[in-house]
Amino acid sequence: MSSLEDIRNKIKLIILDAVILGVMPLFASLLRFDGVLPAYEATVLRVWMLPCIAFGIAVFYFFGMYHRMWRYARMRDLYAIVGAVTLAETGMFLLLFYAGENISKSIFPISWMLVLGGVGLSRLAFKINLNIGKEREQTYKNLLIVGAGDAGAMIAREIEQNDAAAVKIIGFVDDDAKKKNNRLAGVSILGGTDDIPELVQTHHIEMLIVAIPSAGGDKIRRITDICRRTSCAVRIMPGLYEMTDNVRMQPGMRRLRDIRLEDLLRREPIHLDFDKITHYIAGKTVLITGAGGSIGSELARQISRVGAKEILLLGRGENSIYEIYQELKVKFPAQSYRTIIANVTEKTRMEEVFQQYHPEVVFHAAAHKHVPLMEMQPEEAVHNNVFGTKNVAELADTYRSEIFVLISTDKAVNPTSVMGATKRAAELVLQEINQNSATKFVTVRFGNVLGSRGSVVPLFERQIAAGGPVTVTHPEMTRFFMTIPEAVQLVLQAGSQAEGGEVFLFDMGEPVKINDMACDLIRLHGLTPNKDVNIIYTGMRPGEKLYEELLTSEEGTTSTKHKKIYKARISPLNTETLRENLKILSHTQDQIIVIKTLQQMIPTYRSKQLEDIENQRRAI
Incomplete structure (x- = not known):
């Protein structure tokens, strides 16, 4: 994103927040008084609207709400939204309280919920809009993960959190019949390893990831032979020896590599304390x-x-x-x-x-x-x-x-x-x-x-x-x-x-x-x-x-x-x-x-x- 686009997006967010901070207290008052706004509350809202908006924007700025990359928003960003809205609404309540404005106190929790929902939805809409624009620019490879276990779930979560991965998870395959038709990390388990060629054709799969680090050489050899029948690129998560060998563990996606000969010769790992x-x-x-x-x-x-x-x-x-x-x-x-x-x-x-x-x-x-x-x-x-x-x-x-x-x-x-x-x-x-x-x-x-x-x-x-x-x-x-x-x-x-x-x-x-x-x-x-x-x-x-x-x-x-x-x-x-x-x-x-x-x-x-x-x- 260019510097000019970055500035424009920040301005858009500030305007959105200003509207939310100004309108939501009005909606809260209307909800509190069954749709009829008393004259006193209307006067307070009119007099204090701009100061409260300015105060709220300042709090949001302090919480870094305009310095976050919302395209990559995660749970920690949701916590920031909750903290920023709570502090802004609490500050507004104290400001009006010490100013001697005697309005209904039940308006404030209603206003807090409405502002929180409005700010959260605005960030979600902003993220979706940015991602839609990114999808137009970037093409994604359809991905099938072999192995619906802990390693497969880790790969799926990392892909979901990494928008630069340029892959779209279509599903998992696993030879455990009990897992079929279930979901892992929000993704369907579509069948077993024997189904790989059919799934590749049906879902236009372009990439396969073998995520079974504990598998022996015979199993990896069989999976490799099946994958070889397709035209997909195949990557593998290394075996347990290779992963535990490195103290500074690389994240899941970075650890993936091409299949090597040692993968075909893997044995059951020796479990040593x-x-x-x-x-x-x-x-x-x-x-x-x-x-x-x-x-x-x-x-x-x-x-x-x-x-x-x-x-x-x-x-x-x-x-x-x-x-x-x-x-x-x-x-x-x-x-x-x-x-x-x-x-x-x-x-x-x-x-x-x-x-x-x-x-x-x-x-x-x-x-x-x-x-x-x-x-x-x-x-x-x-x-x-x-x-x-x-x-x-x-x-x-x-x-x-x-x-x-x-x-x-x-x-x-x-x-x-x-x-x-x-x-x-x-x-x-x-x-x-x-x-x-x-x-x-x-x-x-x-x-x-x-x-x-x-x-x-x-x-x-x-x-x-x-x-x-x-x-x-x-x-x-x-x-x-x-x-x-x-x-x-x-x-x-x-x-x-x-x-x-x-x-x-x-x-x-x-x-x-x-x-x-x-x-x-x-x-x-x-x-x-x-x-x-x-x-x-x-x-x-x-x-x-x-x-x-x-x-x-x-x-x-x-x-x-x-x-x-x-x-x-x-x-x-x-x-x-x-x-x-x-x-x-x-x-x-x-x-x-x-x-x-x-x-x-x-x-x-x-x-x-x-x-x-x-x-x-x-x-x-």
């Missing part, structure tokens, strides 16, 4: 190694909600540490942070960190994790994943940290890769140190993390954007997947249950075929697999296996306090053998010796890479 599982962090100095990585940075975000004394963000990449620090300072300005550029493999530097800050809780997320790259450089994987972990763990023991949590992987179970073998070796190192330490050392194993650096999804996204082909190593390859917030909550839960020496596992649900993931991603881009975008199979890479496992055949599990979290039964450790093998690894860069030593440490480790290296050396 965040306060109970993070009591060991509150008021403590917390060290996070690898803090610039996917898991490390998410740990920093969630721990910032707890109220740690100080969070030490340690990593060897200055850019990633700088970025997470800048993000955290905006989101959690009251939390204290330290940024530390250091390499966990440099024990002298790490000892400086422990000596200076004395961290009480340590989350060790720093690691090399790229399977094919580590196959080519096993000595580097050992240096970082085994001896980097050993350095930090020994310092945690020396400086009496209370809890040490190692981030491990399902690739450590019956490993076929150097990366998996070194992570299993790191677990053994922790098991050995824990035997004679006051520090509680625990390990957390989980599968692939969606959205983490080096994961397959960003690669698929780039390949689809380029028009294909999408490369899948094997049509039958499966993996366990979880979201980053899920993974971090498991890590925090592990710390809360730590007694020392445990390996915690997460109920990962059913494994997912990588080929199916590729097809889902292609469809989410509105394309058809092997028609618009081809999928080709490139063969398994060095160190990969078709299926991942969370346990060895010897381990088995025991239950914990939470039904979705388990504890592996760890076999007794031969300390002397472990120390001898670590000594060999610490004194060699020979890849064959490195791999053979890892095989001695981990009897279930099978390496095709060893055969390749030996064949290459024979050829030379």
Whole structure:
């Protein structure tokens, strides 16, 4: 609205209010005296009309009645109208009372009701007139909301209160038969999700919003398939993990986004009492190694909600540490942070960190994790994943940290890769140190993390954007997947249950075929697999296996306090053998010796890479 139009509208409102303030007391008097106005009352009204109008306009101005955007009027504006009218009418009564005018006092409550109704109706008419003019200027998209629950109601209310939303809610759909033909937030529930295509055609729906944040992946997949049959734009409210992850929650409409792969892989959320599982962090100095990585940075975000004394963000990449620090300072300005550029493999530097800050809780997320790259450089994987972990763990023991949590992987179970073998070796190192330490050392194993650096999804996204082909190593390859917030909550839960020496596992649900993931991603881009975008199979890479496992055949599990979290039964450790093998690894860069030593440490480790290296050396 232009400045000139704004002034004109304010003048219109002042004139309307002047008429209401002048006419309604007259109507009140006529109602009081059955339509016949006595001469005395008529004289008082004539003499005091202009002063009372001026007084009323002044009160209205004081209450901001001419500085409100009535197009967006809400309940708080109604309260302002009631307050302004009440004060104006009370002031007029006192003005006439002290002036000695002896008119019937019953006129005043009648006048109050009439003025209140007149001012309220004038604002309503003004709002309707402005909105009609706005509708002429703006076209609206017909919207159907999938999910008639709390989330759907929140979306509906926000749309109703947000005139800039440019959508018109036609109705809800919900698979709960009891809800059909009822109303939610004033909007009809038109049917179930199977009715979406018909409703889209009947009501000319242009946009669908999936508002079921608690729904599992199977349900979201089914709804997505139904929505895909229409030509509508589809938006989704994120799952519960994604929403609770952000402390500064965005309003409902802003939180909506396109459907992503993680929505199709959602599982039933793990319901954790965040306060109970993070009591060991509150008021403590917390060290996070690898803090610039996917898991490390998410740990920093969630721990910032707890109220740690100080969070030490340690990593060897200055850019990633700088970025997470800048993000955290905006989101959690009251939390204290330290940024530390250091390499966990440099024990002298790490000892400086422990000596200076004395961290009480340590989350060790720093690691090399790229399977094919580590196959080519096993000595580097050992240096970082085994001896980097050993350095930090020994310092945690020396400086009496209370809890040490190692981030491990399902690739450590019956490993076929150097990366998996070194992570299993790191677990053994922790098991050995824990035997004679006051520090509680625990390990957390989980599968692939969606959205983490080096994961397959960003690669698929780039390949689809380029028009294909999408490369899948094997049509039958499966993996366990979880979201980053899920993974971090498991890590925090592990710390809360730590007694020392445990390996915690997460109920990962059913494994997912990588080929199916590729097809889902292609469809989410509105394309058809092997028609618009081809999928080709490139063969398994060095160190990969078709299926991942969370346990060895010897381990088995025991239950914990939470039904979705388990504890592996760890076999007794031969300390002397472990120390001898670590000594060999610490004194060699020979890849064959490195791999053979890892095989001695981990009897279930099978390496095709060893055969390749030996064949290459024979050829030379």
